[in-house]
Amino acid sequence: MADLYKALAQIHAIRGQVARGTEFRGYGPETVAATGLLAGAAAVFQSVCLKSPGSSAAGYLAIWITTAALALLVTGFQTVTRTRRVHPGLARQMIFSAGESFVPAIGAGVLVTLVLMRSAPRELWMLPGLWQIFYGLGIFASCRFLPRQMLAVGVWFLATGALCLTTGTGSHALSAWEMGFPFGIGQLLIAAVLRFGYRETEDDA
Amino acid sequence: MLSRKQARQGFAYDALDSVIHERARLSVLTSLVTHPKGLGFADLKTMCALTDGNLSRHLQVLKTAKFVEITKDVDNNRPHTFCRITAVGRKRYLEYLAVLEQVIRDVVAGEKTEAAAEPTQVPA
Numbered sequence: 397m398a399d400l401y402k403a404l405a406q407i408h409a410i411r412g413q414v415a416r417g418t419e420f421r422g423y424g425p426e427t428v429a430a431t432g433l434l435a436g437a438a439a440v441f442q443s444v445c446l447k448s449p450g451s452s453a454a455g456y457l458a459i460w461i462t463t464a465a466l467a468l469l470v471t472g473f474q475t476v477t478r479t480r481r482v483h484p485g486l487a488r489q490m491i492f493s494a495g496e497s498f499v500p501a502i503g504a505g506v507l508v509t510l511v512l513m514r515s516a517p518r519e520l521w522m523l524p525g526l527w528q529i530f531y532g533l534g535i536f537a538s539c540r541f542l543p544r545q546m547l548a549v550g551v552w553f554l555a556t557g558a559l560c561l562t563t564g565t566g567s568h569a570l571s572a573w574e575m576g577f578p579f580g581i582g583q584l585l586i587a588a589v590l591r592f593g594y595r596e597t598e599d600d601a
Numbered sequence: 602m603l604s605r606k607q608a609r610q611g612f613a614y615d616a617l618d619s620v621i622h623e624r625a626r627l628s629v630l631t632s633l634v635t636h637p638k639g640l641g642f643a644d645l646k647t648m649c650a651l652t653d654g655n656l657s658r659h660l661q662v663l664k665t666a667k668f669v670e671i672t673k674d675v676d677n678n679r680p681h682t683f684c685r686i687t688a689v690g691r692k693r694y695l696e697y698l699a700v701l702e703q704v705i706r707d708v709v710a711g712e713k714t715e716a717a718a719e720p721t722q723v724p725a
Contacts, residue, residue, distance in 0.1 A: 400709050407702050410631060414695070417637040485695035 415489035420541040422479030423471070423489060425591040430465040432583030437575020438463040449570035453520045456570045459514070468502075493541065501534025521569035528557030528578050535586075543593025549585045553578065614700050620666045621697045625651055625659045625724060630686065630694050633669060639685035660684060 442449065442459050444524035449456040477493070480487045500585050505527050512519055532553030564574055607639040621627055626651040632640060641649070646656050668690030672683045686694070 397709070397712060398713075400705050403705050404702065407698055410635065410698065411695075413635045414637075414691075417635065452648075485699050531699075 411486060411489050412493075415483075415493050416485070416541075417488050417592065418486065418490065418541065419543075420479075420490055420494050420538075421594065422475045422494060423542075423586075423590055424474050424478050425587040427471055427474040428583055428590060429587035431471060432580050432587065434463060434467055435579035435583060436576050439572040439580070442572035442576075446572075449572070450521070450567070453517065453570065457509075457520075457523075460575055461509075494538065497537040497540075498534045501530045501537065504533075505530040521564055522561060524570065524574040524578075525557045525560030525564055527575075528553045528560060528582075531579075531582075532557060538560045543589050543595075545589045545593045546586070549582060549589060552582055552585060556582070614704055617700050617704075618693055618697050620662060620668065621694060623659075625649060625655060629656070629659055629663065630668065630690065633684060633686040634691055634694050637686070637691075639683055642682035642684065645684055646663075647664060663690070666690075 438459055443457070446452060446455050446459065476491060479491050479494075483490045493496070508526055508530070509523060512523060532550045535546060535550040535553060539550065560574050564571070568574070621630060628651075629645065632645055632648045643658065646653065648653065651659070660669060660671060664671055667687060670685050670687055672685075674681055674683070
C-alpha cells in the first residue's frame with residue numbers, strides 16, 4: 397500500500413513540475429478588462445456619493461473593499477473555469493501555482509489595511525498607494541508564467557503607488573481617482589497583455 | 602464479485618498508450634516534459650540511464666509518433682543532437698499520467714474494500 401501512495405505522490409510531483417514550466421492561460425482578458433471598468437465605475441460612484449472621503453474613511457473603505465471583493469470573486473470564478481478548460485490534466489496544479497504567486501500580495505494588502513485601521517487611522521491616506529504597490533508585487537511574482545510584457549504592468553502599479561504615496565496627502569487624501577485611474581488603466585493593460593502577449597504555440601492551432 | 606461501480610467503469614484503461622507505456626520511453630518523455638526547453642542527447646542519456654543505441658531507438662519511436670522533435674546542429678565542430686517534446690507529446694503524456702493515476706487509485710480502492718471485508722479476529 398505504501399508503494400501505491402508513493403507512486404501517487406510521484407505522479408503529483410511530475411504534474412507540479414510540468415505546471416511550473418507551463419505558461420498560465422487561465423486569466424481571461426475580457427474578465428480582467430471588466431474589472432478595470434468596475435474600478436472606473438467605483439471611482440465615479442465615490443466622486444458622486446462621497447464628497448469628502450478624507451473625513452469619511454469608513455465610506456471610502458466600504459466602496460473599495462466591496463469593489464475589490466467583487467473583482468476577486470468574478471476573476472477567481474472565471475479563472476477556475478477557464479483553467480479547467482485550457483489546461484486539462486494540469487488544472488489543479490496551475491491554479492495552485494497561480495494562487496501561490498499572487499495570494500501573498502493580496503494577503504499583505506489585507507493585513508496592512510487592518511493594521512492601519514486599528515492602529516494608525518490617521519495614516520489611512522496611504523492605503524491607495526500601498527494597495528497599488530502590493531498589487532504590483534503580486535504581478536511581478538506571477539510574471540514567471542505570464543507573458544513577459546506583464547513586467548511593464550507591474551512597473552505601472554509600482555509607479556502609480558509611489559506617486560500616490562508622494563502626492564496623496566492633505567486635500568488629495570483618498571481621492572476617487574487615486575484608485576480609479578491606476579486600477580482602471582492597469583487592469584486594461586493586463587487584459588491587453590493577456591490578449592496579445594502569449595506566444596503562438598501548436599496548442600493554439 | 603464486481604461491485605456495480607466497478608462493472609460500470611471497467612478496467613480497460615484504453616488511454617494507456619503503448620508508445621509511452623514502455624519503461625525507457627516513459628523515462629525519456631518524463632525527462633522532456635519536465636524540461637520544456639528541451640535536452641541534449643548526452644543529458645537525456647544520463648538522466649534515463651540508457652546507452653546511445655537504446656536512446657536513439659526509443660527517440661525514433663517517439664519521433665515517428667510525433668511526440669518529440671529532434672534537431673541536429675554543430676557546436677564547436679562537434680555534432681549536437683537536441684530533443685524537445687512536442688505539444689502533441691505533452692498532451693498525450695498528461696493523458697497517460699491521468700490514466701496511470703486512475704489505475705493506482707483503483708488498486709488502492711480495491712485493497713481498502715478487501716481490508717474492510719475481512720472478518721476481524723476475536724480473541725478467544
